[in-house]
Amino acid sequence: HNHSLASKMTLEEYMNCDKILDMDNGQTRAIAGDYHTPYGQCTQEMLTLAKKNIDTKFLFVGLTEKFDETLILINHYLGWKKIYYTNKNVTKKKSRILTAQQRTIIDQKNKLDQELYQYVTLLFENRKKKLPFFAFKLFLFKGYNFMYKIVHPVYRYTKSIK
Numbered sequence: 041h042n043h044s045l046a047s048k049m050t051l052e053e054y055m056n057c058d059k060i061l062d063m064d065n066g067q068t069r070a071i072a073g074d075y076h077t078p079y080g081q082c083t084q085e086m087l088t089l090a091k092k093n094i095d096t097k098f099l100f101v102g103l104t105e106k107f108d109e110t111l112i113l114i115n116h117y118l119g120w121k122k123i124y125y126t127n128k129n130v131t132k133k134k135s136r137i138l139t140a141q142q143r144t145i146i147d148q149k150n151k152l153d154q155e156l157y158q159y160v161t162l163l164f165e166n167r168k169k170k171l172p173f174f175a176f177k178l179f180l181f182k183g184y185n186f187m188y189k190i191v192h193p194v195y196r197y198t199k200s201i202k
Contacts (some may be wrong), residue, residue: 051138055145065152087152092158100167101160108185111175113167123181126190 042062046054055063058079062069065082069075071090077083094101100117102110103110138146147197168174 051142052145055149061115064149066150068152068156069149071156082152084152087155090152090156094160094163099164101162103161106164107176108182109174110164112174112181113164113171116171124185124192126189126192 042054042060045057045060047055054060057063061075061079064079065086068082068087068090069077069091072086073093074086074089077086100114102114104110111125114120115123171177
């Protein structure tokens with residue numbers, strides 16, 4: 041939703057643009073439900089509210105970088121039967137490496153988000169430990185999903201011929 045603005049800026053300008061609240065602890069703001077606090081004025085209280093909301097209003101929080109593990113846990117908590125997936129819209133273009141200055145700006149603008157991420161990661165790891173045979177379920181899932189990625193395109197193609 042900020043593409044037209046972002047396309048005219050450097051990364052540093054975008055991260056420092058006070059019109060884009062998402063660049064100032066955007067996850068903490070979203071989960072706390074606070075888009076009224078001005079840019080650069082997020083508080084520890086906002087982080088506390090975000091954590092409370094996760095604890096009381098969210099059934100589950102997953103991690104993108106642990107997508108398969110997230111699906112195993114969602115399957116358990118929601119009772120989903122089919123959780124297999126194929127990748128779509130994956131970019132082939134390599135991301136550029138951030139400079140030290142860019143990384144510093146991102147870190148400064150997202151200190152509360154980083155704390156929230158650590159909190160969610162701990163919750164996630166604790167849920168994994170509580171699920172019996174998690175490692176085995178993950179192993180099976182990865183094997184079945186590998187097969188699904190081979191079979192599913194063939195199935196879709198044969199269905200489209202009819």
